[in-house]
Amino acid sequence: MRREDRPRLVVVAGSTATAGIEGISAAGADADAMRHTPAADLEILAYGRPTGAPVVPVSPTGCPTPAIVTRAVRELLDLPLVAVDAGIARSTYAPTVDLGGRPGRDVREPPAVPDARKVFDAGREFGASLADSELLVGETVPGGTTTALGVLTALGHRPRVSSSLPDNPIELKREVVARGLEAAAVQPPVDDPIAAIHAVGDPVLAGLAGILVGATETGTPVTLAGGTQLVAAAALARAAGVSRRLALATTTYIAADDGAGLSAHAAELDLDLTVTDPGFGAVDHPAAEAYVAGEAKEGVGMGGALAVAERAEIPMARVHERVVALTDRLLSDRREAEA
């Protein structure tokens, strides 16, 4: 792939106290570790392994973060990376662009994102500054499918979202969002995307929406790399007046997940959908098996990265090789840390 054709990977990271609700997220071994997941994910993207974050981001069952897959593709294609801090709870050694945000609050106690306007505006200016390359925009925020459900509900969409858990705790998420909307006295549909994020979103959604609006203002091509949260970001961008076609690249795990309602959302939001099969069924490794069994599914730009690898005609077997090598090193770091 020629240097000038490589997309720039933009990963927006942040935290929400919503992730601490029992049973909501699998993006970390436990609630404490989950607070470090965005920092660790960014370090994996930047360096190939966590270098400062004191945790190895795996699910409670040991399934490693999708950041590994994105990193593998990044290594194979030398994709440029910009990590964006929209409000992460723990510091990271990954270089970041700081949008000036703070971690989000529990959506049951709105406002979930008191500084939503500020983060959106900072994201918009930053998005407008990135005028040279196609952008591949992803996210890392534990608890983010619940806040995505929140803004989709607030904006009046039919609320369907995915999960990092094999059994989507969708009823719990709906209940959490309903409590938040009621406490915020928000009656869907609301027109104002900032109001939706402010009430029941998270800082990453504020940053993503801002970046989408800014990038489309300057005519920069954008591919949304991910599942439910990127659908929510697209809905926010539409609510903010973005009329250009947008692309969404995700994995078959999301597309096959009835709960996520991906094709309905894509049609409703006018998103060009690319679905890539990671082909993990062919990989003899416990981590691949966990994905096949329905864990993790997507995140940290994974679906978009795989789509770019396919576009660049990188054989999936080469991606797998690198995923396995990175995973084994990650798990060996974890054993060392625990020893």
Place this chain on the structure above:
Amino acid sequence: MRREDRPRLVVVAGSTATAGIEGISAAGADADAMRHTPAADLEILAYGRPTGAPVVPVSPTGCPTPAIVTRAVRELLDLPLVAVDAGIARSTYAPTVDLGGRPGRDVREPPAVPDARKVFDAGREFGASLADSELLVGETVPGGTTTALGVLTALGHRPRVSSSLPDNPIELKREVVARGLEAAAVQPPVDDPIAAIHAVGDPVLAGLAGILVGATETGTPVTLAGGTQLVAAAALARAAGVSRRLALATTTYIAADDGAGLSAHAAELDLDLTVTDPGFGAVDHPAAEAYVAGEAKEGVGMGGALAVAERAEIPMARVHERVVALTDRLLSDRREAEA
């Protein structure tokens, strides 16, 4: 160059009010523009041009920043970059690792770096975290040769430094440093590197020294990429007890500058010296002529980047082509901004 052989470019950026002293620095068109130079340099390294900083970093005569040369080599070799914010005066859209520092004060009014210990410690921890690749460590801090003179003097070295101006205002620098040392009641030689930085250094020297100490603690190979300021960082690392051999890669413009006393410093500090000729005499471009006439000389990792290009057997003509293309775009951005 194989991916695993590529060094990681680590550029530490910061500001010091010392740069505002009339006649001290050429790292910016004027005093106001100079405050944005570190932010703009990092954006050039990250994106190829300033994307958020409202200035184009050129000297008062229009000579462009050496960041252009480093970026050219980075593009040719896909060098990974980590930009480090040790205390810059203006925000940047380049992703940075934040050492938590603040811009330094005028060395005539010590302490020049009130938080020197904190920044050094943060740099040390960060340096220790970067254990995988060789590091190529550079800097961007307008006024930095004066603060380098400050710490070299404080540590008891014979104070010889370079300049971004063709005629080195060395007497002015000595006077400024002497006033600072007197006001701080510091009697050279001092043993404590932190005390030297605290009195008459700048935040970048605190970050550089910390990173050197941390990286050598974990056995990571380090090449200092630059001139006078990197000599000062090496002197600080030696004062902090680093006994391992260190490499310094710089340009012939610094090596040919009697004032910089490079070989004497290298011998005294046990530095393996690599000197690369940018060959700009062969380039028909006003920017190249300014370098040949003695402007800029070095900075933002330029000498180290050229040494890596030579090691990777990239023909210097390819580097020149890209430098010219990047410079022309930079100057055209500048004309647009002024129109």
